[in-house]
Amino acid sequence: MEINLKGKISLVTGATRGIGKAIAIALAGAGSDVAFTYKSSEEKALALKTELEAMGVRALAICADAASFSEAQTTIDEVTKSLGGLDILVNNAGITRDTLLLRMSEAHWDDVLSSNLKSVFNYTKAAARPMMSKRAGRIINITSIIGLSGNAGQANYAASKAGIIGFTKSIAKEFASRNILVNAIAPGWIETEMTSALPEAQRKEYAEAIPLKRAGKSEDVANAVLFFASPLSDYITGETLRVDGGMAM
């Protein structure tokens, strides 16, 4: 079945590369107008805007730090003013600062928690008004299987991603009466810049631990976003869907 999002307006945080970029392209491929944010990669952002427009949709690239509460509000204002509303929010922006707890600095902790978890609060809160006035909306939060299982050397990342899962369930309950559905996607090991530094030995070990025996692609995550953005998931809220080749089951 083809997913048709024509007439919808989407916002994806952190979309200059990797999973966010694949999500933006998938949403545009389904006919949605797409706004997206980035923090520093301006050249890549402008190239993506051009790519999305060539697909026949309206596109908006906004430089905004997802960790900033005020910039999130300004971003949502700009999207609703320029594109005419907001139907689908994908909270994707995220970073890692991996190290064992004994070596983890306060900055390692604060940077990850504010970029990965506070960002989801920032954008969800700012998106609530336009979605509530429409009495419709989809919020899709990108967490991680690390938020389900934990991982040595990633206490900050795991805490931020587990926090997203609790936040998703709470807001799903708060927003259900307004027909705003809130779900999370927990990718496993996906080949992107974020995971490109993994040493070869660790790659082999990870692949061995995955029932499907390979890393996932950004498009695998984008397909799950399309499902949560579309009427196919009309009766699903507060769910966390693993896209991990079976790794965390």
Ligand code: NAP
């Ligand atoms: P990536 O390749 O490192 O890309 C991250 C994107 O987020 C970039 O476009 C970056 O833009 C943007 N970004 C980072 N911090 C930002 C901020 N504070 N404000 C705005 N934009 C920001 O990462 P990825 O692998 O695609 O991961 C995307 C999401 O999936 C993250 O939430 C990550 O935790 C999650 N995830 C990834 C994997 C995996 O295996 N790759 C697994 C599970 C979950 P700039 O370059 O402009 O900063």
